[in-house]
Amino acid sequence: MIDRADPTPLYKQIAEVIRQRVRSGQWPRHYKLKAEDKLAAEFGVSRGTLRQALQSLVEEGLLTQVQGRGTFVSAPSGDLPLAQRLVTMYEILAASGRDFVTEVLEQKIVRGPDKIRTLLDLPEDEQLFYIHRRRLVEGEPLVVMENYVRITLCPELAKVDFTSVPLFNAIENRCGLEIGWGQRAFAATTAGTKAELLRTEASEPVLYLEQVSYLANGEPFEYSDVWVRGGKLRITTVLSRATPNQMRELKPGRSKRKAPAPD
Template sequence: MQGPAVMDRSSPVPLHHQLKVILTEMVRSGELKPGDPFPGELRLCEQYGVSRTVVRQALVQLEFEGIVDRMRGRGTFVASPRTTQGLVQSLSGQFEDLAARGLHLRSTVRRLDVVPAPDHVARALGLPDGADVVLLERLRFVQGEPWVLAVTYLLADTITWLRETDLTEGSLYAAMDERGTRPIHGRRTIQTRAASATMAADLGIRRGTPVMLLTSVGLDRHEQPVEYFEAWHRGDRTVFEVDLVRSDAVV
């Protein structure tokens, strides 16, 4: 690893922050690439003439900012870029969100079937208990890496055209749009959970690793629920972006 041989000890900027800036620039310039191991603490101490405390403070900041992943027993590695998904002001799908950022989303359809609606799904969609719904389960990849496990429930009459739709490379919302059934507004919530053994294997993470559960109910122009989904996102690869708008209402 190259980089400045010394830091500015006359500067009022703390040494750990200077080191963090140096290492961050190496990542952003491509000198250190996602997945590359970081030099050990001792090597950084020797190269930059700083204490282990300074190095550890810099690494903690880098981990907090999502620039590195620190893995117990394995070391520190350059983190893969996190994928941003918008939550507010536009009801867009993951395919559209990522395409707008120049990223490629591919899906593996693991299940597409008509099933009795679980109780919470029937409530969300305003259906009688046990009513038939379409279950669509997809494991979704960003730039070839597993990113989210999505389980979507739709009204039963969608099954015919869904079976004829490319859901591997295509957008579900685009297909719904063509038929006038796309949700135009809804409500989304986020929770944090620990990955089960099965989910961890699907997403390429360790069991117990935090994942973010995004749930959503989508309504059409007649205020009728048409979609409910649960999307389990890798916490180390996802950032949710929220737009806030000031209300002019008098409180």
């Protein structure tokens, strides 16, 4: 169940075991998990490690914690916590238990647009791995994605079957890179040229996401454009009140700090 010889952090191993139990139906929707002390004993870890695993799954949307009642398997919904952490669409959909497939429309090595090269701080002679995908949930198109990754950091990407392997999973596990944090911007727009892929009208509203992702050492490595079909989901976030110091960071003329996202 838990392999202490595995370099993967224990809380991540526990989280994956719980995901598998939910996906398999062993823990159905609304199932109440054991008390923390009993579950920690089952996994052979401290309560702190268990809580870290549970919290990561709460933030994914797989689990729900109710004060005074316990932790439950969430009912699937159209809410995605994409504004809370650097979590991918694949990870959220997999955790939700919904049926989905990934189609690879195109992948190749490209120079890339100048804007993207600037954002990724590329040398003149460096190329990018480009992949264009569509994800369907229960047979209906939900999202279209275009990603650009620095191929010199991860040459193995060109050999991966991305119909079954998530992009960030390949970057972390096949290339040995540690993903740290990202900047993600949201905008309301129309489907435009992505209408046919999303099976909607060009004038219909979609949610557009633009993202730059960074390694743990602060080096930019990936840029993505994402179009999410309108009316299929909501983006949710949990907010805490800004401190006085944080408010000062928002004043005109002050640059916003880039804080690393939690792992």
